[in-house]
Amino acid sequence: KRTPAIVQPALSSDPIEDFANACVRGFRSDPRRLESRFLYDAEGSALFEEITRQPEYYLTRTESSILAARAAEIRELTGPLRILELGSGSSQKTDHLLRAWLEQEGPTRYYPVDVSAASLCAACERVGSTYPAVEVVGVQCQYRESFPLLAQLSPVLVAFLGSSIGNFTPEEMSCFVRALAAALRPGDFFLLGLDLVKERSLLESAYNDEAGVTARFTRNLFARMNRELGSAIDLDAIEHAAWYRRDQELVEISARFTRAQSFRLTPPGKTITIGQGELVQTEISRKFRLDRVVPDLERCGFSVERVFTDERRWFALLLLRR
């Protein structure tokens, strides 16, 4: 059995300090807003996987069905190239692509990129043993830190699935897409999953599942602070809140403090005080309209090769060419 290779291209700052400083900044900003990338430690990544299996969370299932139906066609359109996947998590949906690649060209290279070492290692093991003809190199870093690798990997297809791009603000998204376009070579591809605007009740159920897994996912961010920053936050006094804001076409996800609390984050040893009823935003999840997002992506350096959707038009998979 081969041991999968994991590389860690960037370790510019101490991860605990980075987390602590970002939390202090987030709690002190107005409105209070934490960076959603910190949701994905080992526990958070496992909880996210559990979210994807909840009956209300249609995103993963819908995108997977599009990939299952279209992977071979995608491979025909792109020709042979390596696959780099941003925020790969369990890499489960990627199986559809890997199978299509293997069927059409034999040995393939796959570079999953994820911040969580635990889920990256597990995914590399699984893909490596399920598909011995796929050479897997895991890359443990934030999305942008993997961009310098792209020039070496070209010709390459960058997959960014699950509508994870919806967790960026519009400004962050265009900055991200421009940076990606700059890192790719003409002729490289970008496969982007986007959750589309739909009825409020469907969206709000997806982010407020009956089993309460999404609530545990939100609370885990504060549990992580307790584990890593010694903050002693009372987790029983934190409620998950998620609602659709039609004006901005996004689901806003927050933690509501049901009791006032003061706690200390170390380093840098700063005290945070939060009043009863206060909200701390942990994520946004934007929902897209194809007629608006396509021109936006084109302005950022990509041309749209093909748009695939499901029958209900709930989710879209865009094949873009640099």
Ligand code: AVI
């Ligand atoms: C990873 N990302 C696309 C998920 C979403 O739907 O925005 C994160 C999530 N948060 C709560 N549920 C799912």
